[in-house]
Amino acid sequence: MPSSFIGISESIVKIRELIEHVADTGLNVVITGESGVGKEVVAQNLYHKSHRKNKPFIKVNCAALPEGLLESELYGFEQGAFTGAQRKKRGKFELANKGVLFLDEIGDMSLALQSKLLHVLQSGEFFPLGSEKEVKTDAWVLASTNQDLEQNVKKGLFREDLYYRLNIIQIYIPPLRNRPEDIPLLIDYYIEKYVSKFHRKKLNKPSSETLGRLISYHWPGNVREIQNIIKRCLIVGNWEEVIDEIFANKKPVDNTTKAIPALDEASIIDDFIDFKGENSPNHASFSLKKVKKKVLDRIEKEVISHVLGQTGWNRTKAAKILKISYKTLLYKISDLNIEPPHYSR
Amino acid sequence: MDKKLKLLIIDDNHEMLAALYNFFSKKNYDVVTTPDSLHALKLIEAEKQEFDLVITDLVMPNISGVGIISIIKKKNPGTPVIAITGWGEHPEALATEAKADLVLEKPFRLPELDKLINDLLSPKKH
Numbered sequence: 001m002p003s004s005f006i007g008i009s010e011s012i013v014k015i016r017e018l019i020e021h022v023a024d025t026g027l028n029v030v031i032t033g034e035s036g037v038g039k040e041v042v043a044q045n046l047y048h049k050s051h052r053k054n055k056p057f058i059k060v061n062c063a064a065l066p067e068g069l070l071e072s073e074l075y076g077f078e079q080g081a082f083t084g085a086q087r088k089k090r091g092k093f094e095l096a097n098k099g100v101l102f103l104d105e106i107g108d109m110s111l112a113l114q115s116k117l118l119h120v121l122q123s124g125e126f127f128p129l130g131s132e133k134e135v136k137t138d139a140w141v142l143a144s145t146n147q148d149l150e151q152n153v154k155k156g157l158f159r160e161d162l163y164y165r166l167n168i169i170q171i172y173i174p175p176l177r178n179r180p181e182d183i184p185l186l187i188d189y190y191i192e193k194y195v196s197k198f199h200r201k202k203l204n205k206p207s208s209e210t211l212g213r214l215i216s217y218h219w220p221g222n223v224r225e226i227q228n229i230i231k232r233c234l235i236v237g238n239w240e241e242v243i244d245e246i247f248a249n250k251k252p253v254d255n256t257t258k259a260i261p262a263l264d265e266a267s268i269i270d271d272f273i274d275f276k277g278e279n280s281p282n283h284a285s286f287s288l289k290k291v292k293k294k295v296l297d298r299i300e301k302e303v304i305s306h307v308l309g310q311t312g313w314n315r316t317k318a319a320k321i322l323k324i325s326y327k328t329l330l331y332k333i334s335d336l337n338i339e340p341p342h343y344s345r
Numbered sequence: 346m347d348k349k350l351k352l353l354i355i356d357d358n359h360e361m362l363a364a365l366y367n368f369f370s371k372k373n374y375d376v377v378t379t380p381d382s383l384h385a386l387k388l389i390e391a392e393k394q395e396f397d398l399v400i401t402d403l404v405m406p407n408i409s410g411v412g413i414i415s416i417i418k419k420k421n422p423g424t425p426v427i428a429i430t431g432w433g434e435h436p437e438a439l440a441t442e443a444k445a446d447l448v449l450e451k452p453f454r455l456p457e458l459d460k461l462i463n464d465l466l467s468p469k470k471h
Contacts, residue, residue, distance in 0.1 A: 160435055164436055170407060
């Protein structure tokens with residue numbers, strides 16, 4: 001099940017209602033709002049309420065990949081379509097057939113790819129790179145962005161015809177600072193969620209004074225920042241230290257650079273073994289190799305995120321520092337689902 | 346006496362909505378108006394609500410007029426829908442693709458719209 005879309009504010013209640021009414025229409029949806037407000041949560045909720053819920057949900061981050069790579073990710077390619085295309089690869093549009101294709105950060109898509117996307121939305125067909133045979137797709141397209149697409153249309157950065165074709169349903173999620181009544185609920189929800197996830201950790205609910213400070217905070221990182229703050233409070237063991245720090249910094253708490261200290265013994269066991277689920281040593285699919293891969297992926301993700309953060313997401317510089325090829329870095333960004341720090345955009 | 350024909354009019358512009366309501370109420374239609382497309386969708390989905398004709402603006406927050414038209418035409422393909430818009434060619438083309446019976450550009454004269462409604466509803470009147 002997807003994360004619940006938590007809130008009692010008028011706007012959140014209306015969004016939940018909208019999701020109920022439009023989830024089965026199959027009409028294109030654009031979800032907008034600042035980074036960290038929960039655009040993907042809305043997309044997941046739409047998917048789970050629709051009749052497509054047992055089909056694939058495929059997410060593509062349009063900002064994480066350069067144009068050529070994004071094109072081959074979306075549409076796939078034939079063997080020999082370009083140098084290095086040693087075998088045929090199916091695109092995300094094909095993989096999402098009968099399910100959902102979630103195009104995150106659609107505002108970052110180049111005009112050339114926008115035009116190709118428009119063609120698929122109009123015809124339901126596309127050519128994989130190097131192929132002469134058109135492939136049909138019935139993917140439900142949900143797009144999201146933290147940019148003002150209407151402004152982008154005026155500036156010539158976004159195609160007007162694509163804008164209208166995508167915007168059949170628009171869901172705008174307001175920033176958390178405009179709906180402070182949702183903050184206590186979100187805090188309670190994530191305390192409960194993370195305390196049960198990291199079951200060796202304890203965190204009391206914030207005192208009314210602390211809660212007052214949290215409600216007055218401007219939350220530039222929105223709900224994602226609440227999640228990160230609660231995770232840090234769980235590690236530190238109290239609220240005050242973390243809150244003093246956020247008020248001193250006035251910067252969103254960025255998970256990517258702070259997550260490594262969380263790799264203490266307890267959370268490693270919680271995260272990577274989880275004695276109840278399918279990662280349990282008692283489960284048939286358990287193996288040391290799998291655990292090792294998960295741990296390495298996590299460390300790799302943290303290190304790459306950290307270096308990308310230091311280079312301001314200059315991928316050429318980051319690849320040099322990491323001593324890996326540019327292509328490998330792009331692959332890892334996509335494979336490990338590394339996202340740019342949204343608050344700086 | 347004949348039963349009044351029921352119109353649903355959706356437009357997020359309140360002045361436009363009031364003008365349409367005043368005009369068509371006097372023309373002996375049973376007129377329901379709403380500026381909120383989600384509310385409109387609930388009215389359309391309600392089992393007992395059967396509208397004889399729907400007039401919708403195209404560019405609106407939440408559910409666009411194109412969305413409303415698509416949903417109506419899926420649920421009740423026989424319900425005529427008139428799209429009214431001042432936003433140029435792209436929304437108009439999408440409304441036609443969604444099978445709107447008529448697309449009318451703003452500004453228009455109310456008697457002109459009245460005549461178009463009459464033409465679309467004439468089989469029901471006779």
